[in-house]
Amino acid sequence: MNFLKLVLDASAFISGFLPQEDEYYTVYDVIDELQDEQSKERFSYFLNSGKIIIKEPDPKSIKNVEEKAQRTGDKLSLTDIKLIAIAIETSSEIISEDYGIQNICSIFGIKFNSIRESGIKKVIRxxxxxxxxxxxxxxxxxxxxxxxxxxxxxxxx
Ligand SMILES: [Zn+2]
Structure with missing residues (x-):
């Protein structure tokens, strides 16, 4: 199988990303960041289609990411840190618009993608x-x- 493993942050759901053939991960905290109905709908679509796995990272991975983030001075939220930790644990790529996340990803050698740049935005009808x-x-x-x-x-x- 030639699918990707992708970690999605809140911006993926907010900007209209829809599941493709790939496998998706996110963390519980992301759900709290989805304020508008459309983002919530998109999230439940992922969930209902069985395309996304919600994970809670190992405390050790969280600590690992926190230490690296402190060194670079990137201001990351706990949610961001958890998302990166999940990407490491599952050997996934990250989809995020956040420069802090992207920065830490490069340090860990995690591939990342921006929705806007990769043009994967889709509109749900x-x-x-x-x-x-x-x-x-x-x-x-x-x-x-x-x-x-x-x-x-x-x-x-
Ligand atoms: Zn009927």
């Missing part, structure tokens, strides 16, 4: 479908007019 009769609706309604079941939404592939 939604469709609405009935959980009963599976009819697809183009606009948001809550109840199916055919069978009275609930309407849910999913991204159009």
């Amino acid at each position: 939604w469709e609405y479908y009935c959980i009963g009769c599976r009819e697809i609706f183009s606009k948001n309604t809550t109840i199916c007019e055919n069978c009275g079941n609930l309407i849910k939404r999913r991204p159009i592939k």
